[in-house]
Amino acid sequence: MQYSAFQIFKQTLRGHVGWKPTWRSPDPKPQYDYIIVGGGGHGLATAYYLAKKYHGVNIAVFEKGWLGGGNVGRNTTIIRSNYLLDANEPFYEYSMKLWEGLEQELNYNAMISQRGIINLFHTDPQRDAFVRRGNAMRLHGADAVLLSQEALRKKCPFLNFDNARFPVLGGLWQPRGGTARHDAVAWGYARGADQHGVDIIQNCEVTGFLIRDGVCTGVETTRGQIRAKKIGVAVAGSSSRVMAKAGMRLPIESHVLQAFVSEGLKPIIPGVITFGAGHFYVSQSNKGGLVFGGDIDGYNTYAQRGNLPVVEDVCEGGVALMPMIGRARLLRMWGGCVDMSMDGSPIIDKTHIEGLYFNGGWCYGGFKATPASGVAFAHLLATDAPHDTAKAYRFDRFSRGFLIDEKGVGAQPNLH
Amino acid sequence: MIIIHPLLGPRDAQEFTYLGDASLIHRPDPEADNVAGTFYEYLYQRDNIAGEHRELWFHEQGDRSWLVIKRNTLTHDILSVELASDVARREGRSK
Numbered sequence: 001m002q003y004s005a006f007q008i009f010k011q012t013l014r015g016h017v018g019w020k021p022t023w024r025s026p027d028p029k030p031q032y033d034y035i036i037v038g039g040g041g042h043g044l045a046t047a048y049y050l051a052k053k054y055h056g057v058n059i060a061v062f063e064k065g066w067l068g069g070g071n072v073g074r075n076t077t078i079i080r081s082n083y084l085l086d087a088n089e090p091f092y093e094y095s096m097k098l099w100e101g102l103e104q105e106l107n108y109n110a111m112i113s114q115r116g117i118i119n120l121f122h123t124d125p126q127r128d129a130f131v132r133r134g135n136a137m138r139l140h141g142a143d144a145v146l147l148s149q150e151a152l153r154k155k156c157p158f159l160n161f162d163n164a165r166f167p168v169l170g171g172l173w174q175p176r177g178g179t180a181r182h183d184a185v186a187w188g189y190a191r192g193a194d195q196h197g198v199d200i201i202q203n204c205e206v207t208g209f210l211i212r213d214g215v216c217t218g219v220e221t222t223r224g225q226i227r228a229k230k231i232g233v234a235v236a237g238s239s240s241r242v243m244a245k246a247g248m249r250l251p252i253e254s255h256v257l258q259a260f261v262s263e264g265l266k267p268i269i270p271g272v273i274t275f276g277a278g279h280f281y282v283s284q285s286n287k288g289g290l291v292f293g294g295d296i297d298g299y300n301t302y303a304q305r306g307n308l309p310v311v312e313d314v315c316e317g318g319v320a321l322m323p324m325i326g327r328a329r330l331l332r333m334w335g336g337c338v339d340m341s342m343d344g345s346p347i348i349d350k351t352h353i354e355g356l357y358f359n360g361g362w363c364y365g366g367f368k369a370t371p372a373s374g375v376a377f378a379h380l381l382a383t384d385a386p387h388d389t390a391k392a393y394r395f396d397r398f399s400r401g402f403l404i405d406e407k408g409v410g411a412q413p414n415l416h
Numbered sequence: 417m418i419i420i421h422p423l424l425g426p427r428d429a430q431e432f433t434y435l436g437d438a439s440l441i442h443r444p445d446p447e448a449d450n451v452a453g454t455f456y457e458y459l460y461q462r463d464n465i466a467g468e469h470r471e472l473w474f475h476e477q478g479d480r481s482w483l484v485i486k487r488n489t490l491t492h493d494i495l496s497v498e499l500a501s502d503v504a505r506r507e508g509r510s511k
Contacts, residue, residue, distance in 0.1 A: 240464035251460040253436065254489070299434040301489050302466045307417055309430040342460045398460040399452070413436065413462070 003107055022187060023194035028201050028226055032058040034381055035219055035228040037206045037242065038235035039063025041072035041182075041367065042359055044189035044200075045374025046234055046381070048106075051196035054382050059198045060228075062221060064205040068186030071237050074304075074336035075367040076259050076293050078272050078283065080117045080177035081142045084133045087392035087404045088345065089140040094389045095372030096142065096176060102371060108188030110180050111286065116271035117177030118147065118156070120321075122166040126276055130172040137174070145173040155270055158324050166277035166320070177272060179283050179291075185370060209246045209356065216246070216356040232357040232381050234373075237337040238302070239360035246353060250360070251342040251398050253413040255296040256335040257364045258306040260314065262328040264288030273321075280317030282325075290328060292318060296340065296364065305335040338364045340413040345404035348376050348393040350384070357381055358395070419485065420497050424478060431477040437462055438470035438484045441504050466490055472500060 001007070001020050011018050034050060036043045039061045047061045063069075079099050081092035103110050121127045127146075134144035147170050153161065161168045190200055201223070208220035209231065218227035235242045240250050269284040282292040294314035297306045311333065319326045341347065341361030346369070348359045359377045362369065376387035386394070392404055417429035444454035469489045475481050482500035487493065 238466075240462070241466050244463075249461045249463060251462070253462050253464050254466075299429075299487075300436070300464065300469055300471060301492065303490055303492055307429065307492075309428075399456045 003109075022191045023200055025202065026199045028060060028062075028199065028204065028221070028223055029058070030225075031227040032060045032199075033229050034059045035226060035231045036061045037219065037231065037233045038070075039067045039190070039200060039202065040070045040234065040236070041068070041186050041189065041370040042236065042362075042373045042377065043232075043234040044186055044193055045370050046232060046359070046377040047198045047200075048189045048193040048196065049374045050378035050381060051193055051198050053378065059193075060226070061193065061198060061200045062204050062206050062219070062226075063200070063202045066202050067190050067200065068183050071336045071338065071366060072186045072370070073183050074259065074334060075182055075364075076281070076283070076291050077179045077182045077285075077367065078117065078177070078281070079112070079180050079368045080174055080272070081368070082117065082119065082133065082137055082144065082172065082174045082177065083406060084136045085404060085406055088406055089136060089142065091372055091376070091389040091393075092369065093137075093140050093142045094375075095369050098371035098375065099180065099368075100176070102180075102185075102188070106188040106192045108184065108191060110184040110188050112178065112180045113286070114176050114178040115283075116173055116175045117274070118152070118171040118173045118271060119274045120152075120159070120168050120171045120276045122169060122277045124169075127169060134172050143174055143176050145175065147171045147173050156273065158268065158322050159273075160321055160323055163320065168321075179272065179285075182367060185367075189370075189374070206242065207245070209353075211246060211353055211356075214352070215354045228355075230355050230357065230381050232359060232377055234359040234377060236339045236360045236362045236366055239339045239358070241302070243351075243358065246351070246356060248351060248353075250347075252339045252361050253300050254302050254337050255298065255340045255413070256301045256303060256306045257293065257296045257338050258310055258314070258333055258335045259291070259293040260311075260333045261285070261331050262290040262292075262325070263331050265290065265328060268324075275317050275321045278313075278317035278320060280314055280321060282318065282322075289331060290325060296338070297335075302337050303335070304337050336364075338362065338366070342398060342413055343403040343405050344407055346373070346393050347395055348373065348380060348386070348390045349395045350380070351395070417492055417494065419473065419483070419494060421475065421478070421481075421483065422497055422499055423481070424475075427475070427478060429473075431475060432473045432483075433476045435472040435474060438472055438500075438503070439463075440472060441484075441500065441507065441509065468495060
């Protein structure tokens with residue numbers, strides 16, 4: 001069913017009894033061409049682009065819980081492409097372009113709002129680094145504007161500009177950055193994939209892989225064995241657990257990242273603002289709540305909840321940057337379990353097992369990558385060759401020494 | 417999380433910094449053959465266990481001791497705490 005203003009009008013006259021479920025709930029078939037493990041943003045986007053581009057193929061998505069119950073529903077909804085390195089920026093800018101056309105593509109309101117993202121700088125060397133980053137972004141076709149302190153004072157008069165320790169000197173602004181409705185992204189891709197014939201099987205856990213002589217021919221699930229020619233795993237947060245079932249160890253640790261929402265307030269925060277001296281980033285949702293977060297807790301966990309020291313740290317960062325939010329009350333907080341890769345960059349690659357493909361290691365930057373990750377993983381699954389924008393996201397970059405060290409601090413699993 | 421330090425008693429986890437899997441105690445022999453392979457495994461590859469995980473914590477804001485803590489990564493329950501030096505000696509490291 002195509003969604004439109006006319007459709008709303010028509011259904012209103014009929015008392016809203018004509019709406020259909022957004023996607024089917026089919027029983028799994030015994031065999032598919034492609035199986036995607038993981039019904040989050042990346043898995044659903046992969047299935048959608050695979051089904052759309054390669055007609056007549058049988059695709060199933062297996063999800064342990066319900067759609068969008070993992071990290072796609074737990075992030076802080078920021079979309080941006082403000083990266084420095086050649087390995088990253090083209091990929092994230094491609095993703096940004098896909099975001100810009102996503103609602104038309106999916107005929108689904110994902111509430112994409114390009115209200116801009118501002119990364120603040122607090123020292124002269126940090127400004128120089130941001131100038132370099134802005135130039136790198138523009139060289140790859142993205143947009144970047146260096147804001148002076150005066151320009152920033154007009155946009156965000158509430159910042160603590162004259163902080164004695166970390167004065168706000170200006171910011172790097174990406175006007176095309178912004179936010180999207182994270183659940184709607186999952187639902188929109190699910191609906192699009194379903195319309196192209198993808199079977200979305202919820203509440204069905206993949207418990208093992210059928211591997212013989214180095215070839216993967218299917219999966220064991222809680223609803224029996226399902227065969228497939230190619231299997232793609234997109235379960236960031238639980239990547240090590242799932243790939244261990246195929247006997248693989250990954251260059252990944254699982255950590256928890258916490259996020260927070262305040263009570264609803266009148267519009268005050270223009271776009272997304274990130275603190276350059278502490279770890280704090282904030283935007284304001286359409287309902288008025290301040291959505292913010294900070295650093296990971298810093299220890300291995302799969303618990304999807306964090307501890308209080310990081311809560312305190314994030315709130316201290318927020319109050320240091322914008323003292324006015326000290327009066328806002330915290331409404332909710334939650335944690336998401338993220339794949340922290342050893343260089344802070346993702347992996348979209350074949351494994352050494354034929355027919356088994358992997359997408360993960362997104363650290364805490366996976367949401368903004370959802371559309372490009374879907375296209376790149378679909379391309380890899382269909383053609384066995386990496387997508388043009390994702391050529392660097394290989395498993396072997398660690399053993400070969402070609403790390404994608406966006407932060408410039410060496411290999412450790414606490415980057416983003 | 418409260419960590420029961422073997423020498424200092426209960427301490428807040430905030431006083432500690434985290435390094436990761438306790439297997440990092442055993443640095444590969446840099447003189448051995450295939451040293452690129454063994455150091456690749458040591459530096460980058462992790463078991464990343466869901467469940468009981470042995471891991472290294474450093475008491476940075478305390479007595480600066482290294483601890484080996486067994487902790488459940490699904491529940492955050494701490495099951496045992498030992499001095500890393502004791503563990504390392506027991507597992508055959510000379511110092």
